[in-house]
Amino acid sequence: GLLASYHCDEASGSILVNATGGTNGTLFNSPVWTASPIVYSGNALSIDGIDDQVTVPHPISGDFTLEYLMKTSATGINGSQWFHGSGIIDAEVGGQTYDWGTSLLGSRLAFGIGGPGIDRTAISTIDVNTGNWVHVAVSWRQSTGEVKMYIDGVDQGSFSPTSTQPRSAPTRIVFGSLQTNSRFYTGAIDEVRIWNVVRTQAEIQADMNKELKPATATSLLAYYTFDQGLPAGTNPGLNTIYDLKGNNNGVLNNFALTGTSSNYIAQNNALITLPLQWLKFTAYQVQATRQVKLEWTTGAELNTKDFLVQHSINSTDWNNIAVLPSAGINTGQAQYSFVHKEPALSANYYRILQRDIDNRTSYSPVQLVNLKAAREGLVIINPRVNTGILQLRLAEAASISIFNTTGHLMKQLQFNAGTQVINVHQFPKGIYVLSNGMEAKKFFVE
Numbered sequence: 001g002l003l004a005s006y007h008c009d010e011a012s013g014s015i016l017v018n019a020t021g022g023t024n025g026t027l028f029n030s031p032v033w034t035a036s037p038i039v040y041s042g043n044a045l046s047i048d049g050i051d052d053q054v055t056v057p058h059p060i061s062g063d064f065t066l067e068y069l070m071k072t073s074a075t076g077i078n079g080s081q082w083f084h085g086s087g088i089i090d091a092e093v094g095g096q097t098y099d100w101g102t103s104l105l106g107s108r109l110a111f112g113i114g115g116p117g118i119d120r121t122a123i124s125t126i127d128v129n130t131g132n133w134v135h136v137a138v139s140w141r142q143s144t145g146e147v148k149m150y151i152d153g154v155d156q157g158s159f160s161p162t163s164t165q166p167r168s169a170p171t172r173i174v175f176g177s178l179q180t181n182s183r184f185y186t187g188a189i190d191e192v193r194i195w196n197v198v199r200t201q202a203e204i205q206a207d208m209n210k211e212l213k214p215a216t217a218t219s220l221l222a223y224y225t226f227d228q229g230l231p232a233g234t235n236p237g238l239n240t241i242y243d244l245k246g247n248n249n250g251v252l253n254n255f256a257l258t259g260t261s262s263n264y265i266a267q268n269n270a271l272i273t274l275p276l277q278w279l280k281f282t283a284y285q286v287q288a289t290r291q292v293k294l295e296w297t298t299g300a301e302l303n304t305k306d307f308l309v310q311h312s313i314n315s316t317d318w319n320n321i322a323v324l325p326s327a328g329i330n331t332g333q334a335q336y337s338f339v340h341k342e343p344a345l346s347a348n349y350y351r352i353l354q355r356d357i358d359n360r361t362s363y364s365p366v367q368l369v370n371l372k373a374a375r376e377g378l379v380i381i382n383p384r385v386n387t388g389i390l391q392l393r394l395a396e397a398a399s400i401s402i403f404n405t406t407g408h409l410m411k412q413l414q415f416n417a418g419t420q421v422i423n424v425h426q427f428p429k430g431i432y433v434l435s436n437g438m439e440a441k442k443f444f445v446e
Helices: 201-207
Strands: 043-048 053-057 064-071 086-091 100-105 108-113 120-127 134-141 146-151 172-175 186-195 220-224 250-253 264-266 277-285 292-301 304-312 319-325 330-340 347-356 361-363 367-370 378-380 389-394 398-404 409-415 418-423 430-435 440-445
Touching: 053 220, 064 086, 064 201, 086 186, 100 134, 108 134, 108 146, 120 146, 172 186, 277 347, 277 367, 292 304, 292 347, 304 330, 319 330, 378 430, 378 440, 389 398, 398 418, 409 418
Parallel strands: none
Antiparallel strands: 043 186, 043 264, 053 172, 053 250, 064 134, 064 186, 086 100, 086 172, 100 108, 108 120, 134 146, 186 220, 277 292, 292 330, 304 319, 304 347, 347 361, 347 367, 378 389, 389 418, 398 409, 398 430, 430 440
């Protein structure tokens, strides 16, 4: 298990706290405390309007809903189509093809669906460059070509049907400009969500002012919160934008990553945040045993009380099998582990229920381990030896030691995996213990 973990979050003094509860460290010769970039805060992303952009994979084809928060007081480029404006989140391709995108068109939000000869753009009825945080939701239904737009949850009206062909182009989505690397947006974005369904107005209104629990958000394809780094701090190297739902991580391009622009900044303080960030959760069978080990990593633990480990054999009925206390307030990463010693010899589903001190909760993703009966690492084939030859079987290569009942080492040999024999002719009659370093088995010499 973990013996020592030093987060270096003290910020002052000469003691380095061991987060496992073990022996603390001592600082010598007056080293200087400095801000760490490994921080998970409530952040948004500031885009400078010059050359900043984020690129992420394009995960959609059919029905979709795109949601995000934006904040700008700039006026976008004017025109009649979305690709005339300043690209906010965009998948436009030059020429006529089945693309789409959103932009700031003057002072309004524009959402376009492309197709050969039928590019169509929906434009909001209200200004979105108010200098305040504005929630945007746009959707497209493939079967009818229906387009919907909501600004702060308010329906922006009916728009002409569009192409019904799949959104096959391009291979990436760009935040901060048109996908064609032009017409850059000046402002901030946050809480970018891509769904593979057309969400209803009620669903959009219910979630628009709070962070999501991605593990329980069905139909969510990608989710970007920009919560790594120090807001308006110095964040060199933090160029990866993490998709909290799947594997569609993005890349920051041309960001300064220092100061109040072209960097991570403080998010909307009215946004209802989750108690922590789930960074990683894995479950796997421990080799040569029937045990399952769970490991998880969190970020930005502020008010977390504990973690409830839950187990199911059908992914429907869950049982609590352990409670682990939180590491406490932590703006960096915290790591946890638990070993389930008696799982089912079949499907085993695991999830972690995080509980906050004010009774808010969040779930980790669910992990499945199909447990197979583990081979014994060490088997004595003839535990009563009357021929002078001991036979054993090893699941893997090992160093074998034989001890008498007083603990005296009688013999030590190195073997490969498989069936092996040991000559014990010279051993006096009696009981002996054979060990491979992990297991110990008794045998009797007659």
